[in-house]
Amino acid sequence: MSDNNILVQRPEAHPGVMVIRFNRPEKKNAITSAMYDRMTAALEEANGDEAIRAAAFLGTEGCFSAGNDMGDFLAYAMSGSKEAPAAAVFIKALAVAEKPLVSGVDGLAIGIGTTLNLHCDMTVASSRSLFRTPFVDLALVPEAASSLLAPKVIGHQRAFAMLVAGEGLSAEAALQAGMIWKVVEPEAVEAETLALAASLAKKPPQALRIARDLVRGPRDAVLSRIDEELVHFAAQLRSAEARAAFEAFLKR
Template identity: 35%
Template sequence: MTEYGTIRYAHDEAVATITLARAERLNAIVPEMLAELSAALARAVDEGARAVLIAGEGRAFCSGADLVARSDGGLPADLGQMLETHYNPLAVQLAELPIPVVTAVQGAAAGAGCSLALHGDFVVAGRSAYFLLAFVNIGLVPDFGATWLVAKAAGRAKALEMMLLGERVPAELALDWGMIHRVVEDEALLVEARALAVRLAAGPTRAMGMIRRAVAGALTTPLVDVLAREAVDQRAAGRTTDFAEGVMAFVGKRKAEFSGR
């Protein structure tokens, strides 16, 4: 069993659950956590997980980069290089996963923690959750994909409001803005998020992976290229075992039992 220092990992019912486990620091991010997240995501795929659930231990999802821990050794002079080395590869890895991602958010999802939450295909938030991009308050810019994620979900005006004012966006408002999927009571958060992950894990996994990629591409790709991509994906999806099962289930008027193949 692989041991981790900053996260916990479990794999059950085809769902890989990755829990940020620095509760004493509100799950603030250190480079080790990013490396372990990357390793856990790769492990999930290698082990045949069909969905990923990312959660935070304690009263917060993630408070962002741990500036206190970083200050012990000093922040790097080139913050851009830090992003290119640690954060950006993980963002790309999340975007390119062949399986869906659910994030369960309680309390603070701030800075890079906000970005991590919003990288989920489905963001389930407890009523205590809030989303915060306060980089402007320390003279920095949002990172880890935040500008793309928020602008694409909420639009230019809301993205600028959130980033230039550096104020909290409570869960209910984030839902109104189209940033997240659902708001639930805090005590039901993990149950609801896991149920959604289990439901996704029971779906046609290969088709879902292609849908993830196609939707991400459609946000920045001309229609003619999207149409070409859809044709390629549909050809591949049409050759899967899950497609054959889906058709037989439809004809037989029963629920499909997808295998992920």
């Protein structure tokens, strides 16, 4: 797996910003274990580096991320491993990230490609973006504390429709629901996202940290829900119905 599937950059034009970019367009930026590991390391690096004041997640043209790589997940399920999947380690790193997180979504945002944004402080999306979490369709359950965060952000009905029924949210619907900050045209997503991150990076860091912590609140409930979801997710991941769903997906 090439390290280039996740690009971690510090653009000179935006001091204080770390960019974490999905860069596997030939697979619609589907995320493998190695990619999760790279993103976890990047978040930990940002936590420990005072020069980094904000981090920005970006994808490629027309696709933020299609979610977990199904082949990778099927291999994990069949391995019988008792270790937490790399996705779970990344999700916890995301939940406790110490620097402001922004995201720029253009096009598909599926599964973790959607739930990742619930942990971001501000999200810019293109007008052609689609947020969808087909967990139950794959015989899985919500992850990334989305079962806790989504109802709080967008309400029970929309959260149920998205997380359980597998209904998608357009960019405009996500904006109206309060799940994202701004909708722009596709060609403006990256510039708007980086400008937003750069603006945050210029603010007094201690005041920014305190204000962010006050707005976000304690992380205990989020981490507890991540663990609760993981128990069910891991069990379902190894289930016969999930294996059948994955194999059907891979045959498409």
